[in-house]
Amino acid sequence: MIQDYPLTLIGGLFVLCGWYLITTTTSYSKLGQRNGCQLPKSYPHREKLLGLDYLRDSITARDNQCYLQREQQLHQQNGNTYRSLFLGQWVLNTIEPDNLRAILSTSFADYDAGARRRRAFKPLLGNSIFQSDGLQWRSARSLLQKCFAQARIDDLDLLEPHIQSLLAAIPDNQKILDLAPLFHRFAADVATDFLFGESLGSLSHPDRLESGLQEAFYEAAAGCEFRWLLGKLAFLWPNRAFLAHVRTVHSFIQPYVDKALQIDHQGCGQGKNEKGRPDFLSQLCQRPHDRRSLQDEITTLYFAGADTVAALLINLFFVLSKRPDAWKRVRIDIQHLRGQKPTLQQLKSLRYVNGCILESLRIHPPQASNSRIANKDTILPTGGGPDGKSPIFVSKGTMVHVATYALHRRRDLWGDEAEEFDPDRWIHQKQNWKFIPFLGGPRNCIGMDLAINEATYVLIRLAQEFGSIVSQDPNDWVESAGLALMSKNGVRVAMARKVIVNIGSVPGNTCMALYDHHTDYLQP
């Protein structure tokens, strides 16, 4: 009996494998054949069993800060939809707008955020909304939606005090500075004010978000991204330093968790903070929670709300500092405001300014790639067969990877100047599934309007104040590896509050005048 045991085991395994093969092939033949599905192109792996060559090349590209360019090149070489092996499993890579509509909207229920993401981000974000699927996600989403509906997304007055602190932190004329840490502080101050009803105030008190803490935020997020890249192999990565950064981030979040628990203890349910304003902490308490789950949601909200907006501002100003023509157009666009704060309606009507924001989100999307996992056998409408136009069968458990950076730079969708920063393209451009900086469908970014209002307001107010912004970085934009994509080398610039204009010669004396920044827009 005992001797028969290994044989029984091996026999059982064979039966299981056979059953798996039969069921997957059958479901393919039924669903796939009925819909005329064909296989997409395959990546020409050198190592064909596990696809380790692909993983190794991805890690090298990441280390050399060209991961996104590699994704773009892979699509250029292998088509808009191709499959590649990841640890022996096929992954579908697609940047076809029709497929994106299916994944994110029309067949939304067929896809999850998935276990790979949960594993990778768990040390930092636990089981928050970003990590969850199914019923748990639905309940977190509806709660946050309620919070956003009641919060001050459209209230530009919330932003103005932080703008004043930002302006005060920028040194006077022409000194070289890096705007990146200032944008991080600005975004952190706004996010904490908006979400938790109390601003961090780091622009006026830089010690509250000093460089060590900023580094911890960056490294904790970059570590999660790397864990995602490694998938199930993540346990091989020595993660001591990473965990230390995560602990630093959590201790920063701690006071907000304590505040939430205090609100809860005092008997929340009003959904308002001590200033009588609705905020997230008091709203969050309205869901069953413990310390750990509050920490997960608050950490996620902070990362989602602060890091991404900082990234957008950093990327935008990196480009504008190298494009004096665009800066001038921005200033002309806002000229009629005469230096006054814009209303929300005015903010939304500034065509060139809005074009700048959308262009930045297009060429440097802060969330540069994304993925979903099929939770059942399903179909994607296009990408299969030799011409890449047939539907594709997607078996349950398959990961679909979307390289947003590559999608946003497709020449056939955006024209020959797809790589260029051209805000004017948005005058006629309609937003559709070829532009997904916030994804789309039921699980799109919940903070999209806040993020766009915030970045647009910063651009307007800085353009009202500064006659010029000139890059002091001779290099091109270099990608970073964090949760949000941003210029690795920051934004080194010189900014002039007033424009120096030569007003001609007075006998014996060449006069230069400093024009007031509210009236100088039309000067050369």
Ligand code: HEM
């Ligand atoms: C430029 C700024 C931003 C960008 C580019 C951005 C982008 C995104 C993207 C692409 C997703 C989908 C992630 C996925 O499911 O795979 C997302 C989700 C999310 N974003 Fe944003 N985001 C930004 C700002 C914000 C802000 C300001 C907040 C809140 C204050 C926020 C809160 C969230 C939350 C809570 C989710 C998870 C939604 C869910 O799973 O249902 N985001 N964001």
